[in-house]
Amino acid sequence: MSHRLLLWRRLKNQVFFTLLVFMSLIALFPLFNILWYVISRGLPELSIRFFTRLPGPVGMVGGMANAIVGTLIVVSLACLIAIPIGVGAGIYMAEYADDRFAAVCRFLADVLSGVPSIVAGLMVYATVVIWMHSYSAFAGALSLALLMLPTLMRTTEQMLLMVDTSLREGAFALGATRFQTTVQVVLPTAASGLITAVMLSIGRVMGETAPLLFTAFGNSFWQDGLNAPIAALPLQIFVYATSPYPQWQAQAWTGALTLLAIILVINIAARAFGRGKLR
Amino acid sequence: MGKTVVAEHLSAFFGEHQILHDVSLEMQANQVTAIIGPSGCGKSTFIRCMNRLHETVARATMTGRVLLDDENVYEANSVWVRRTIGMVFQKPNPFPAMSIFDNVAAGLRLNGIRKKSVLAEQVERSLHMSALWDEVKDRLSAPSASLSGGQQQRLCIARALAIEPAVLLMDEPASALDPISTLRIEELIEEIKCQYTIVIVTHNLQQAARVADTTAFFLSGEIIEYGRTTDMFTTPSDKRTEDYVTGRFG
Amino acid sequence: MKSIWSAWSKNQLDRLFSSILLTFCLVIILIVGTIVYELVSRSALAILHFGFHFLTGQVWDPVHQVFGALPFIYGTVVSSVIGVILASIVGIATAILLTQYGSWRWLDLISILVELLAAIPSVVYGLWGIFILAPWLRQSVEPILNRGLGFLPLFQGQGYGVGMLAAGIILAVMILPTITAVVRDVMQAVPNELKDGALALGATKQEMVSLAILPQAKRGILGAIMLALGRALGETMAVTMVIGNRPQIAASLFAPGYSMASVIANEFTEATSKLYESSLYEIGLVLFLLTVVFYSLARLLVWRIRLQMRVNA
Ligand SMILES: Nc1ncnc2c1ncn2[C@@H]1O[C@H](COP(=O)(O)OP(=O)(O)O)[C@@H](O)[C@H]1O
Ligand SMILES: [Mg+2]
Numbered sequence: 001m002s003h004r005l006l007l008w009r010r011l012k013n014q015v016f017f018t019l020l021v022f023m024s025l026i027a028l029f030p031l032f033n034i035l036w037y038v039i040s041r042g043l044p045e046l047s048i049r050f051f052t053r054l055p056g057p058v059g060m061v062g063g064m065a066n067a068i069v070g071t072l073i074v075v076s077l078a079c080l081i082a083i084p085i086g087v088g089a090g091i092y093m094a095e096y097a098d099d100r101f102a103a104v105c106r107f108l109a110d111v112l113s114g115v116p117s118i119v120a121g122l123m124v125y126a127t128v129v130i131w132m133h134s135y136s137a138f139a140g141a142l143s144l145a146l147l148m149l150p151t152l153m154r155t156t157e158q159m160l161l162m163v164d165t166s167l168r169e170g171a172f173a174l175g176a177t178r179f180q181t182t183v184q185v186v187l188p189t190a191a192s193g194l195i196t197a198v199m200l201s202i203g204r205v206m207g208e209t210a211p212l213l214f215t216a217f218g219n220s221f222w223q224d225g226l227n228a229p230i231a232a233l234p235l236q237i238f239v240y241a242t243s244p245y246p247q248w249q250a251q252a253w254t255g256a257l258t259l260l261a262i263i264l265v266i267n268i269a270a271r272a273f274g275r276g277k278l279r
Numbered sequence: 280m281g282k283t284v285v286a287e288h289l290s291a292f293f294g295e296h297q298i299l300h301d302v303s304l305e306m307q308a309n310q311v312t313a314i315i316g317p318s319g320c321g322k323s324t325f326i327r328c329m330n331r332l333h334e335t336v337a338r339a340t341m342t343g344r345v346l347l348d349d350e351n352v353y354e355a356n357s358v359w360v361r362r363t364i365g366m367v368f369q370k371p372n373p374f375p376a377m378s379i380f381d382n383v384a385a386g387l388r389l390n391g392i393r394k395k396s397v398l399a400e401q402v403e404r405s406l407h408m409s410a411l412w413d414e415v416k417d418r419l420s421a422p423s424a425s426l427s428g429g430q431q432q433r434l435c436i437a438r439a440l441a442i443e444p445a446v447l448l449m450d451e452p453a454s455a456l457d458p459i460s461t462l463r464i465e466e467l468i469e470e471i472k473c474q475y476t477i478v479i480v481t482h483n484l485q486q487a488a489r490v491a492d493t494t495a496f497f498l499s500g501e502i503i504e505y506g507r508t509t510d511m512f513t514t515p516s517d518k519r520t521e522d523y524v525t526g527r528f529g
Numbered sequence: 530m531k532s533i534w535s536a537w538s539k540n541q542l543d544r545l546f547s548s549i550l551l552t553f554c555l556v557i558i559l560i561v562g563t564i565v566y567e568l569v570s571r572s573a574l575a576i577l578h579f580g581f582h583f584l585t586g587q588v589w590d591p592v593h594q595v596f597g598a599l600p601f602i603y604g605t606v607v608s609s610v611i612g613v614i615l616a617s618i619v620g621i622a623t624a625i626l627l628t629q630y631g632s633w634r635w636l637d638l639i640s641i642l643v644e645l646l647a648a649i650p651s652v653v654y655g656l657w658g659i660f661i662l663a664p665w666l667r668q669s670v671e672p673i674l675n676r677g678l679g680f681l682p683l684f685q686g687q688g689y690g691v692g693m694l695a696a697g698i699i700l701a702v703m704i705l706p707t708i709t710a711v712v713r714d715v716m717q718a719v720p721n722e723l724k725d726g727a728l729a730l731g732a733t734k735q736e737m738v739s740l741a742i743l744p745q746a747k748r749g750i751l752g753a754i755m756l757a758l759g760r761a762l763g764e765t766m767a768v769t770m771v772i773g774n775r776p777q778i779a780a781s782l783f784a785p786g787y788s789m790a791s792v793i794a795n796e797f798t799e800a801t802s803k804l805y806e807s808s809l810y811e812i813g814l815v816l817f818l819l820t821v822v823f824y825s826l827a828r829l830l831v832w833r834i835r836l837q838m839r840v841n842a
Binding site (some may be wrong): 320330332335336337358359360361362363365368370372373374375376377385386390391435438439442 | 616631720722723725727728729730731732733736741744745747769791
Binding site for chain 3 (some may be wrong): 125
């Protein structure tokens with residue numbers, strides 16, 4: 001092997017590595033850029049006012065209190081709907097269903113997870129909003145629940161399938177029914193993973209905007225029960241960001257900062273929780 | 280022609296875990312050296328230190344020297360080292376996306392050989408050496424996955440031989456194979472050993488007795504005994520070697 | 530007596546529990562069924578009215594009740610393809626770095642940071658797109674591209690910042706974590722023996738990647754790209770905020786466009802006539818079918834990989 005060839009191959013290798021590092025830096029650049037601007041442009045408008053006041057008309061100082069509360073309400077409601085159904089269906093797929101039925105459910109969950117969020121919003125509009133004759137917190141929550149469901153099902157199923165079969169057999173051998181085995185043996189074993197998965201999916205829908213456009217709709221005032229339109233933080237950010245008023249635009253950045261902070265806290269908590277339990 | 284490989288004071292680690300403890304061993308040129316020992320004793324780790332594959336594993340480190348005819352392997356370029364020291368693995372690992380021909384030619388191409396006629400000639404020569412030629416000469420462009428396990432292993436041997444290394448490391452090359460394929464590979468070692476330095480790790484003591492000139496017995500990352508194969512199997516000097524070769528062990 | 534009773538109730542409880550869970554599974558079937566039913570039945574009016582021309586029509590004129598979806602299909606597909614191309618280059622490179630250079634200590638950090646990109650909500654991307662990305666494109670990138678590559682129709686004309694290119698770039702950033710994560714998994718699944726085989730022949734790391742890793746991971750990479758494409762097609766808010774929202778088909782990437790998801794987001798609540806509303810539903814239906822196709826392809830490709838691995842093992 002000639003020396004020149006070896007040098008050439010090593011050079012190629014070095015260039016390749018440099019290119020990979022360069023590409024990774026490109027991958028990271030937008031993250032830092034976005035974080036930098038969200039923080040630097042979001043901080044100036046950040047104040048107690050922002051968290052306690054309703055949006056004001058142009059020229060008046062307002063806040064996003066109703067939107068923050070609205071998001072918390074809609075997301076909580078979505079969790080109430082999606083977690084029992086998603087986790088329950090996941091349990092059924094892992095513990096009860098025969099292979100064929102589980103495969104069908106898995107396929108449908110995959111289809112559902114591919115549904116664009118705006119289409120989920122359309123579907124809820126076409127059913128619930130038309131039926132109730134009103135945009136509502138409930139419709140918004142339902143559209144978010146639609147987005148949470150498939151992930152919850154699949155991750156629950158996967159977590160449970162990871163639990164060692166010998167554990168189940170041990171419980172059966174003691175005369176436990178499938179119900180008892182599932183509740184007393186399988187679920188506790190998979191619990192920490194499940195909680196992590198649930199938290200991650202909450203973080204994911206927290207920032208969803210599109211499905212809320214014609215379900216929750218938005219509201220400039222305090223919400224009026226679950227049957228009425230309700231404000232949400234991402235909706236408010238969207239409206240302010242696309243408005244022509246600099247003051248609203250500035251508030252959109254503050255809203256983004258708030259939303260991002262909430263989501264990051266949920267994400268970090270989820271990961272910390274998962275890791276803590278694994279050790 | 281083969282080159283003598285000398286390992287001096289090798290210690291190898293996976294993270295904190297020390298696998299080899301100050302191992303020294305001389306593997307003579309143009310001879311077959313067998314390495315035997317219970318599984319997990321560090322045989323694979325040892326020979327992977329010879330061609331610097333050990334260091335490619337995350338968190339794997341080593342100390343000591345390996346000399347290849349007086350040249351320190353760890354001061355040379357790793358690509359050159361691995362090109363000079365060929366290796367055959369326990370599990371046949373032909374590149375599945377490549378044809379039989381391309382597998383054997385892979386190393387040649389890396390070394391800049393592009394000419395069709397040269398490639399074809401070298402590939403045929405290597406396949407002859409690994410006793411696979413007659414079985415595959417009509418389907419050189421078939422995918423390598425279409426071969427049986429034993430054929431795949433001989434393909435890997437051909438792939439290693441094609442670039443004419445000085446040393447051939449074989450890590451339990453026959454352990455996954457049927458008796459007939461095993462026999463083929465032993466014959467092959469017999470035929471090519473005059474041109475190469477061969478180091479073979481084996482679980483099969485009869486195999487070591489059949490093919491090796493010298494044998495080293497490893498236990499828990501240390502060399503317990505090293506010597507002529509016939510001596511090792513007939514008059515072992517260490518009690519533990521005796522226990523192992525007589526099957527009273529592990 | 531008592532033990533018989535408790536055994537009976539245990540079984541009853543078991544049966545009750547399993548039927549509740551079964552109901553939950555059926556809910557999924559119901560939901561998917563409802564989505565398909567509602568989309569089809571509500572777009573029936575537009576389907577009957579325009580027929581196949583709906584998909585090829587280039588005019589979108591609510592005033593005169595003429596609805597053609599081609600500009601939206603075009604905008605969605607083109608912006609997604611731009612996004613996927615950019616994200617594939619960067620994502621595959623990052624995945625190679627993350628999986629094949631295992632001893633490099635910055636890797637964990639890079640991996641966490643790339644995952645963090647996925648946590649940023651779409652509307653925040655949109656906000657960044659409007660106020661940071663678009664002005665930057667208008668002032669710096671588009672003039673340079675125009676000067677250097679202006680002979681191509683793709684880079685001709687005045688750049689506004691907002692437009693197809695901006696949408697493509699923002700989509701690229703948003704799907705980058707998906708591509709990186711899936712390709713990383715696929716590459717991690719390549720057996721170590723193959724890498725060893727290449728290295729033992731004296732391959733450099735780069736040669737090992739092209740000899741042993743890429744041919745094995747090819748199919749999974751394709752799956753990752755399909756998955757990312759599916760996500761990009763359905764992405765709404767960020768695209769709506771930067772694509773320019775003009776229903777036109779222009780060769781230039783600098784020109785504003787419109788996407789299927791965006792037109793639904795922008796116009797659905799203002800759809801004044803039955804036909805208008807039905808047309809928007811039909812766009813939703815097309816979008817749904819398109820994403821389902823790509824998701825299914827992706828699953829098939831990645832699933833095949835898993836199966837293959839199981840067979841080989
Ligand atoms: N990649 C690895 N990471 C950590 N430990 C390893 C790794 N590979 C091997 N080991 C450990 O090193 C020891 C020696 O392994 P090896 O050299 O493969 O033994 P042998 O080939 O003699 O069976 C074993 O205890 C094994 O568990
Ligand atoms: Mg071994």
